[in-house]
Amino acid sequence: MINYLKNIIKGFSTILVGMKVTFINLFRPNVTVQYPNVHPLVRAGSDKMPDNARNKLNVIIPKCTGCKSCEKACPVNCITIETTKVASIDTEKPLMEDGKKRVFWLSQFDIDFAKCCFCGLCTIACPTSAIVHSTDFEYSCYDRNELLVHFSPFNKEQVAEKKRILAEEVKQKAEKALADKQAAEKAAQEQNITDSKIKSSDDQTSANQNIQNNSN
Amino acid sequence: MENNLENTTNNNKINIEYSQFDSERMRLNAGPQHPSTHGVLRLEVELDGEIVTDIIPHLGYLHRCFEKHCENSNYNQIVPFVDRLDYVSAINNEFPYVMAVEKLAGIEVSEKVQILRAMCAEINRIANHLLAISAFGLDSGAFTPLLFLFREREFALGILEKLSGARLLYNYFCPGGVRYEIYSDFKKDVKVFIDSVRLAMKEMEDLLIFNDIFIKRTEKIGLLPKEVAINFACSGPVARGSGINFDIRKSAPYSSYDKFDFDIPVVEPGKEVVGVSGDCWSRNWVRVKEIEESCKILEQGITLLPDEGSVTDGIPKKLKVPAGEVYCKAENTKGELGFYLVSNGSDKPERVRARATSFVNLAILPSISKGYMFADLIMILGSIDIVLGEVDR
Amino acid sequence: MENHQFLFNFISEYTGDILAGVLIAIIPLALLLVYALVAIYGELKIASFIQLKLGPMRTGKWGLLQPVAEVFKLLQKEDITPDGADKPLFNLAPFIIFLGCYAALSVLPLSSHFAPSGLNIGLFFIIAISSLAVLGIVMGGWASNNKYSLIGAMRSVSQIISYEIPAAMCILGVASMAHSLDMNVISAQQQGGFWNWYVLGGPAGISKIWLIPFTVVMFIVYFVTSLAETNRTPFDVPEGESELVAGYHTEYSGMKFAFFYLAEYGNMFVVSAIMTVIFFGGWSSPFGDFLNSPIWQIFWFIAKSMFFVGLQIWLRWTLPRTRVDQLMYLCWKILLPLSMVCFLAMALGGMLY
Structure with missing residues (x-):
């Protein structure tokens, strides 16, 4: 009988303890942010995105030599590169960003962000840091084809x-x-x-x- | 095995001689789309009223050909795939894989990297256990603990994001070191994180763990006797909740775990706080205590981690793996996770085999949940803490 | 106590009895709908604040229009009747559940001068009519042709029928002290400050002090019972989300789901209102004659009821769910003995005072 009453009182008191916890939390400030209005970069704990944050990839074409290291490093084959050798009779004499002579035109440099797994292996493999992660992560779209991004500076005619x-x-x-x-x-x-x-x-x-x- | 289960004392099981009743059984299809099968697990449950008489788990809804993919990828490319096994504790998945490659290739790793890796693994372990405990609470119907613990989990993910650049699938470890250098405020962040986790867990004990309704829902439910746990090769909190003192961090210390001073929380028979050894509450309690132990490791890690030295220097420019085979295991958040690698000397492994913890632990579900109620089945499943990514691979 | 017919008499002088009855009947319906909007908003906001979130913020200022938006969303949704469902029963079930809640509102005395129907056996009527919800639940659960719904309905029926017994005990205890089943009379007896409330032993002067522990326990028993009767956490086993997806209303969508939703919130108000009447003085002001005019009485009544609705919401976001057999254990082995002991004490009190 005493045990029975003890159990009731114990159960009742633990419920009150739990209610106390939730009551205290009722008056604590919220920890969430209203996302599209307040950018998540200012969320609690960090005021900016970390330097190595891995979001949408960006290719700096003047730096790219067309060595295809990133294409090989990609575990999901989301990068497609096609290079065209710079012809010696071409009137245009392209230079790299560092002033060296360009060997390859990047006739095709496509990244399929529907496939990309943001592992960052391509950025590590790149010898000239031409492929980097940007801080852009809001690129959802209605059409899957929009996720196939062409980084090549040329259009089809060129x-x-x-x-x-x-x-x-x-x-x-x-x-x-x-x-x-x-x-x-x-x-x-x-x-x-x-x-x-x-x-x-x-x-x-x-x-x-x-x-x-x-x-x- | 079955006899062991039947003879266990202190069992809350409903003892009905089923054959005596001529009641119609109901076959209930729980999953793959069910709120609390923790993913796409499908359980075909045979019910006698509310009581579970038979369970047939159906796996494979999340099968992604992990092992076949690995045979077509080189050693560095496998790391992102390994992340996606147990996606809640990705760092802990990378750990044994990277160690296996290093063992095979004969790469020496500096002490700073070893300590940093252990710290990352512990931060990740806390993040995983926070989710496991809160999701277990959610299975029992308490919604608020989930969001309370997600606040702390957010801290953990924030630290790992600053280290690795990603929030969930890190791809941070690589053979020879880690991908990125440590950021400047790392130690300060970890200190703040430890304090906030301790506070939150204290609050959680009041709100959920020692709540009488929660105790009544979990104690003496899903009893897993010690022998059965050994026979089924259970590991991690599931085994430790049944009184098996087994943790690879202690029994075969890898990386830098021999430098840390920590305990292995085990719920041994006769030393229970609540309930009996091997029930759902004990398994959950092991996780609660492990968070505290991980905090201890992190505290020591802050003092042990040297300031000077680089963590990316040891990465070889070109990874050369000689022919051979290796098995390397580590204590994942859910138990023993091992990788068996066969190399033929080329840049791609010939075979990668994962001993997936969740898969092995899930195997006990049919044998420990028969005779309990359907609501208990959900609790038992929650207490095993599976991640379907690892079960189906 | 005939003045609760005041409004009816007032209207019927101009319109005749039938039209007056219809007009009076609209009042609780309007009250219910407005209350439901407030309660849904309150639930969203209290849950969010407890969980350190903001809650709805985008529909209107501070998300004030969120419940309205939800109502319109539910109105627009496709009204699905699953293949293989028993169509007449399936379509009828939500309305029967709603009916039980709406009918119970008819006897609640909002003020000393207004009760939609001044029934002199109001408490008895409520006990009888609240069983109607069971019928709707079992109809909905059975007709859905879904195993989760069926299990939910079975659980719900056993739960609600069991919990009616301690609930009736509580009501009986107060009725034996008040010597009346008329809710307006019971409310009127508790006038003159909170000291006269039945939760503190009733209007019997200082000598009733030995009765207070029993009445307080009786109140707690009734509160727990009311949680179970409205299928709220920790007793929401019939719709236990983690087990039964949504229980007996798994297959409902659109407006029929909205009726379930409305009935759930309506029932919360009804049990809170009963609690207010039998334990907390009904429409009477807690400060004696201070602010005790008929208009203020409506305010007091609604404020007290909403307090208990808030308490239910607060509990919901704190506690885990019980198991179905523990629910029965609690009912038959804890609540029923406790309520019986308290009932004896209160009956004795009723004889003495």
Whole structure:
């Protein structure tokens, strides 16, 4: 009987203790913030996002060499890079941010943020810190395709143009190589025949001129 | 095993000889979309009125081919996948994996990194236990403790965010060190965090843990005897709640845990605070005490952590892993988490096998929850503290 | 005590009895709807403040229009009747539950000059009519063709029927002291300051002091019982969210769900109002004749009732849920013996004074 009453009193008192706790908390200030009105950067405990915060990726194209390290480092294959070699006959002479000569055009640099897992491995792999995390985390959208972000500075026509220039250069080089080959063959033939030395020397000078034009 | 369960004394189980009644059983499908199956666990429950007579767990709703993915990724790329096993305590998942790779590749790690890793793991352990306790309270119907403890969890996540840059899936450890340097106010933040956690847990004991209704809901429920726990290879708070003094941090100290002075809270038979050893309340109580022990480790860590030295210097530029195999285990927040790695000398592992704690611990659910009420089944599931990401992998 | 018919007589002089009755009947309905909005807002805000949140802040100033917005949201929602449900019962259930709550309001004396229906067996009527909710719950739970609903309904029926016994004991105790079942009479007896309230032994002078522990315990018993009768935490096993998803109203949506919601809050008010009448002096002012005019009496009545509604909300956000067998244990082995002992004491008090 005493035990029975004890249990009732114990149960009742623990409930009162719990009610005391909630009553005290009723008058404590709130710890939440109203998110879109108050930016979460000012939430309790930290006044800014940490330096290494991993949010949306950003690519600084002038820094990017097109080495594809990030593409290889990505565990979910969300980065797609396509590079086009800078043609030597291109009138545009691109430079890197540090003043060095650019080797590759970034004809395609896509990051699919629907796939990205924000592990940060690409930023570690990048030798020139071209791919970095920004502080932007509010990029939700209604269409999944909007999450596929193109970082390449070129549009499709420009990419086609650059590819055309490169193809032209390749073609020219091939022609030159062919011409060289033909000239060499011809020279060899002529040496074999050793008929008219004057005529062959004329041919050689014209071939030299061709090479000089090409290299310019 | 079944006999052990039946013969246990102090059991709150409802003893009904089912065969004597010709009552119709009801098959209830709890999950995968159920408020308190802690994810997408599906339990096919056979009920006799309110009493559970049979449980068939169905797994695999969150299967993400973790082990197959690992075979196609190199050693650094696996770390983000490992994070996503037990997503509540990601740092603790990375710990054994990174140690396994280091063991295989023969990388020596500096003392500062070791202590920092242990501290991160303990912060993460506190964050996990705060969630486990509050979610357990939520299973019992108390909503307020959840939000009270989330306030403290927010502190823990804030510290880890400042360290690693991410709030939940950290990808912070890597073979040879950690990814980023320690920020300047780290020790100060940890001190503030310890104080606030201690205060909050004191409040929580008043509000929930020693509440009479909560005690009545959890004591002598889901009794897991010591032998059964050993037979099912339980570990972590589930095993320690049943009186098994087993913690890898003590029994096989890894990293820098031998430098710290801490106790392993065990609810041994005869030394219970409330209820009996092996019930839901004991499992929860182990978690409550572990938060205090983790606070102790963090306090020592603040003094042990050297100020000078870099934590990122030891990371090799190119990770070369020789052929071989290794098993490395660590005390995850839920018990023993181990990784078995086979390397063939290339940059990708040939096989990665995870001994997932939650999966092993979940296996006891059908055998310990038969004969209790349906409401108790939810409490038992909550007291095991599973994360489906780790169960299904 | 015929003056509670004051308003009815006043209106019927102009309109005739039938129309006057309809007009009078609208008053508790309007009261219920307005109260529900206030109570929902109060619940949201109290819960949020306890949990260190802000609560609704965007709909109107401090989110004041949040309950209105919720009502409109529920109105717009699709009214689903699940396949395989027993349609007539399924559609009828929410209205029956609401009916039980609305009918109980009809006998509450808001003021000494106004009770919607001045029934002289008001307390008895309330005990009878509050059982109607059980019917609605079991209909809804059964007709939903959902196992969770069925379990919830079964739990709810056993719970409410069991808890009616200690509740009736409490009401009986007060009735035996007041020698009346008329709520207006009971309220009138407790006039003259809070010292005369039945929770403090009733209007019997200093010699009643031995009775106070019993009446206080009786009040606590009734409060616990009222929590169980309205399915509030810690006794919300029929709709226990973590176990039964939403219990007997799992399958309801739209306006029918809104009726369940309204009935839950309405029942909270009804039990609080009964508590006010039988233990806390009903419409009478706690300070004797101070502010005791009929208009002020409405204020006192509603203020007292809302206090208990607030207490229920506060408890809800503090306590975990009991298990269904513990609920029965509490009812039959703790509340019933306690209420019986207290009833004996109060009956003795009723004989003496």
